[in-house]
Amino acid sequence: MRICLAAICLMGLLALAVGCNHSSPNGLAGKPRVERIDCLICHAAKTMKPAYRKVVPEWRQSVHYKNGIACNDCHGGDPNNIALAMSPAHGFVGVPTYQGVMQFCGKCHIDILKSCCMGGARHSINMGGAPCTNSHCVALMTTGKGPNCVTCHGAHEVKKANINLINPQLCGRCHSYALAKTMKAALWKTEKKIEALQKNLKTLKAGLIPTSDAEQVLYRTKESYRSLFHTVDVKMVQDKTAAYDRKLDALQGQVQKGFQELYFRRNFALWLMLIFLGLGIAFFLLTRKPK
Amino acid sequence: MSALRKWLDIRTGLAEPVRTSAAGHRVPRDLVLAFYTLRMVAFVAIVVQIITGIVLLFYYVPQHQYAFKSVQVIMDQVPYGWLFRLIHVVGSNLLVTVVLLHMTTAFFLGSYKKPHEFTWVAGAFLLLTVMALCLSGYLLPWSQLSYWAITVLTDVPTAFPVVGKFITQALRGVSGPVSDATLRRFFALHVGLLPLLLILLLVLHDGVPAHLRYRRRRGGEPVISTEAVAVALYFIAMFSIIAFFPGLFLPHDAHVPADPLKTPLHIRPEWYFRAPYEILKLIPSKFLGIAVQLVLVAVFICWPYLDRSRERNILKRPLMLAVFLATITAWIVLTIRGTY
Numbered sequence: 001m002r003i004c005l006a007a008i009c010l011m012g013l014l015a016l017a018v019g020c021n022h023s024s025p026n027g028l029a030g031k032p033r034v035e036r037i038d039c040l041i042c043h044a045a046k047t048m049k050p051a052y053r054k055v056v057p058e059w060r061q062s063v064h065y066k067n068g069i070a071c072n073d074c075h076g077g078d079p080n081n082i083a084l085a086m087s088p089a090h091g092f093v094g095v096p097t098y099q100g101v102m103q104f105c106g107k108c109h110i111d112i113l114k115s116c117c118m119g120g121a122r123h124s125i126n127m128g129g130a131p132c133t134n135s136h137c138v139a140l141m142t143t144g145k146g147p148n149c150v151t152c153h154g155a156h157e158v159k160k161a162n163i164n165l166i167n168p169q170l171c172g173r174c175h176s177y178a179l180a181k182t183m184k185a186a187l188w189k190t191e192k193k194i195e196a197l198q199k200n201l202k203t204l205k206a207g208l209i210p211t212s213d214a215e216q217v218l219y220r221t222k223e224s225y226r227s228l229f230h231t232v233d234v235k236m237v238q239d240k241t242a243a244y245d246r247k248l249d250a251l252q253g254q255v256q257k258g259f260q261e262l263y264f265r266r267n268f269a270l271w272l273m274l275i276f277l278g279l280g281i282a283f284f285l286l287t288r289k290p291k
Numbered sequence: 292m293s294a295l296r297k298w299l300d301i302r303t304g305l306a307e308p309v310r311t312s313a314a315g316h317r318v319p320r321d322l323v324l325a326f327y328t329l330r331m332v333a334f335v336a337i338v339v340q341i342i343t344g345i346v347l348l349f350y351y352v353p354q355h356q357y358a359f360k361s362v363q364v365i366m367d368q369v370p371y372g373w374l375f376r377l378i379h380v381v382g383s384n385l386l387v388t389v390v391l392l393h394m395t396t397a398f399f400l401g402s403y404k405k406p407h408e409f410t411w412v413a414g415a416f417l418l419l420t421v422m423a424l425c426l427s428g429y430l431l432p433w434s435q436l437s438y439w440a441i442t443v444l445t446d447v448p449t450a451f452p453v454v455g456k457f458i459t460q461a462l463r464g465v466s467g468p469v470s471d472a473t474l475r476r477f478f479a480l481h482v483g484l485l486p487l488l489l490i491l492l493l494v495l496h497d498g499v500p501a502h503l504r505y506r507r508r509r510g511g512e513p514v515i516s517t518e519a520v521a522v523a524l525y526f527i528a529m530f531s532i533i534a535f536f537p538g539l540f541l542p543h544d545a546h547v548p549a550d551p552l553k554t555p556l557h558i559r560p561e562w563y564f565r566a567p568y569e570i571l572k573l574i575p576s577k578f579l580g581i582a583v584q585l586v587l588v589a590v591f592i593c594w595p596y597l598d599r600s601r602e603r604n605i606l607k608r609p610l611m612l613a614v615f616l617a618t619i620t621a622w623i624v625l626t627i628r629g630t631y
Contacts, residue, residue: 268374
């Protein structure tokens, strides 16, 4: 019996020790998919040039990382084969040129690309027949010094976009803040509405209230609105904002109904809780001996 | 409190009948009264699961094309469907918690010793049946969470030579991946075979040794008083979770319909299966991992026949106390490891 007990005790302690210290042979088990790429083997190595090495911690802080976007999703190559990780035959494109950044990011952010570059024959990104009127794009393509995506959003450390990206420090690097300030004012109310709706839908979702339809509408509206902003055409933004506001207000109405249901459910459950509390107390008292 | 008691008694007249019939079973105060109440809580929890399960059966469709949709309809369109489903979901987790605690306290207090060996064995099978019920019910919503958890689980027996593939095929109903046939099998198990087994084991666990259990003692505390409080606490816990954390046991993947072509990033079982799952991951050989666990389950079931010492007080048995603490700690550590 004692031997049996000792054996089980030993097994328990062994499991405890292994559970505390276990690491898989290649150190990858349990890691998210985004970390299981061979690019990191070299880029995170100490022998790598500091400029190339710092992209890894920057990327790990980014919104791309949080959404499972790995190196190969932008730069191409085979992430599961170190020999082919930088092979052009496997789609590796490396670092884009300064003027090519818009097209590089636009592989995924298609609508934004269309707003950044509204076509034209004056520069390389032809999206349509009419000349591009986007001042940022024109400056970039004609002088080679205008802003591209990473000027505002950063490269590997790219954060989730929000209206505070329009600020005197960032915009003031190229021009006066006055025009950007007008744009920010035009966007402010609608952006805040979008933010509030996102927060409310998150709360409803946590409360198991159905939100998928509303989420889809909000996502489409938000993406469309942010594309509009990338035209950097203040007048166009001001003219079209009212239509977006109406759409968001209608969505807010749906969200309010969702909150009514959430509060009803919560209150109902709390009432049931109180009923059982009362029954428990009553039964407890009735079954006790009187003094 | 006595004034309130008197007020209740005058208006209901129930104090005397309750006291003479239900409150006859008393135990001394020093026997850690709360431990004795888990039996009743487990019983109430099972009844709650059966009632809410029957209500859900009115609307649930056990076919893979409609299963997920029917659960969504229960949640969003059926009047108070959300309440019944959440009671069923939260209740299943609370039931496992209560049964686990009940077994743990029974072990700690040495309640499995002669003449209660059979009660322990029936209780151990009851715990396994409750877990099997949870597992079979897990697939029924046909979500990404359920589909892939059951895929992983039904793949486990393949580690066994000769019979492994047969067991997997028997569980899935087909030789390929989890499918409609699996759903129908799990549904039949969940609403037919396993509840019957559960009731049978309940009778064996509580009914057969009744002459041993319900000895009337003089003095002491009526168990029924504390049981009432414990049952009330069970419902308070349940409705608190439903009110404030309704999604506690329904993570994101539970709201996404099953997609056999899209494997989720993280597949992990429910919290009560995480320790065994971690053991499987830690032991390099899958066969060895399962074999070790089967041995541990067999030891768990047969424990009253392995521990022949007459001493009930675990504090006087340092080695047994070490086993108890090591097992509990290992289980907690492995569960936490499986969670993060």
